[in-house]
Amino acid sequence: MALIKPFKAxxxxxDKAPFVVSRSYEKYAKKELRSILEYNPFSFLHIINPGFKxxxxxxxxxxxxxxxxxxMEFLEEDIFEKDKEASFYLYQTGKGDFQSLGFFCTCSLQDYAEDIIKKHEDTIQRREKLFADYLHTVGFNAEPVLITYKDNPRIDQVLQSELEKTPEYDFTTTDKIRHRLWKISDEETLKELMQTFKEMDALYIADGHHRSASSHLLAKRRTKENKFHTGSEAYNYFMAYLIPESQIKIYEFNRVVRDLNGYSIEEFLIKLDEFFRIEKKEDGLYKPTKKHHFSMYLGGEFYSLYLRNTKYTFTDALSKLDTQILFKTILEPILGIHDLRNDKRISYGYGKHNIIKMKDSIDKGDFKVGFSLVPITMDEIKAIADAGLVMPPKSTYIEPKLRSGMAIYEL
Incomplete structure (x- = not known):
């Protein structure tokens, strides 16, 4: 039973919404960031980069x-306004043929603790604590956790009917992404959505594992500090963007490694032969097309690597994951990479054009070998989460990526 609640965002x-919302801070190049801070006084970037002032x-x-x-200055200057009634916030974003439709709400941290809200990534304790400290001091959450649910005709019907109404916002940002937001405050509609989610056994975190973990840590701290804790306080919930599984896009992360761990190209290929059937590809860029099939770029050549099923044993959902197969057959035993998160010999890239970047970085000599994979599926993510397992780092890059400052939840 999943508990969701409306909130006063x-x-x-x-009139200022197009100028306020921002991408994640790290997505801006230095010159672009400085230009926005210099010439756009309404940007949310001023809040998260307060030293610029x-x-x-x-x-x-x-x-x-x-x-x-x-x-607080943004509130005092009426750049931000607080809604008077608790609502869900329907938000549609998209560019070209990719559109996503979901809604902002708050989710229960008790559901998170009891694994009704399921996870598939590990978190770093140091980062959890740092962001919990941040939330405690700033007193608001501006970046929702992206959570998926199984497509539901009943929810679809409700949301589609809301789309027929006039949106609160309708604008396009400079990256040509259109943003539209509707406020859902009708009491019967809110009840229907909440009841439908109560009938669900599980929700799945797609993006935002550290944000949800930090919110959980903050809730535990404040519960201990509050002698009159009731469970209904704002800190018992976190802001989420709920979206049906069919509305997300999952990209792969490619891997590039700086050296061959002392092996020559010929020796490395012989090592690979134990687990893979290797074929050299003659024509241009080469990407894999199915599970357990990898593309490798090495020495100016593309190779296909087909996993030898007789050599590798599938034991659970994690062992079937391509990122785990690559780790257990090549990265760890041959290339000597044991810590995928912190080893500086390995780097990652995502997106449909990343295979070109991968090739270029190897041709320039920055890296020695690169591996391309097919994207992980939502079914694989759910299987990992349901089994209580954890994916290797950089297994998925998931869209939509939500703007900061579109809706804010005060703690």
Whole structure:
């Protein structure tokens, strides 16, 4: 039984919304970031980069306090406004032939703790604590956790009927992505959506494992500190964007490695022969087309690697995952990479054009070998989560990527 609740969002004033919302901070090049901070006083980037106002780089607890101050300034200057009634917020985003439709709500951290909200990635304790400290100081959450649910005709019908109404926002950002948002505050509609989710056995985190883990850590801290804790406080919930499984796009992460761990190309190919049937490809770029099939770029040549099923044993959902197969057959035993998250010899790239970038980086000599995989499926993600297992790092790149500042949840 999944518990979701409406909330009173802090949102940009209607005339300022296109100027407020921002991509993730790390997605901006330095020149682009500086230009926005210089010429757009409404950008949410001013809140998360408060040192710009003082021409100073500020970090740690001092930065957290200033983030809170900038947020309060946005409220005081009516750049942000608080809704008077608790609502769900239907949000459609898309570009070209890829469209996503879901809604902002709050999810229960008790559901998170009891594994009704399921995870498939591991988290780093240090990052959990840091972001929990951040949330505690700033007092708001501006980046929702992306959570999927099984496609449901009843929910689809409700959301499609809301699409016929006039949206609160309708604008296109400079990356040509269109954004539309509707407020759902009708009491009967809210009840119907909440009841439908109560009938679901599970929800699945697609993106935002550290955000949800940090919210859970913060809730545990505040529960201990609050002598009058009731369970209904804002910190018992976290902001999420719920989206049906069919509305997400999953890309693969390619892997590139800086050296062959002391092997020559010929020796390396002989090592690979134990687990793979190897074929050299003569024509241009080569990408894999099915599971347990890999593309490799090495020494100016593309190769296909077909897993020898007689050599590799499938034992559980994790062992069937291509990123795990690559790790257990090549990266760890042959190339000596044991820590996929921190080893500086390995790097990752995503997206439909990344195989070109992978080839270029190897041709330039920055890396020695690269591997391309097919994208992981939603069924594989769910199988991993249902089994309580954890994917290797950088197994999926999932869209949509949501804008910061579109809707804010106060803690």
């Amino acid at each position: 802090i949102r940009p004033a209607k 003082f021409h100073k780089t500020i970090s740690g607890k001092e930065r957290f306090k200033l983030v809170h101050n900038r947020y």
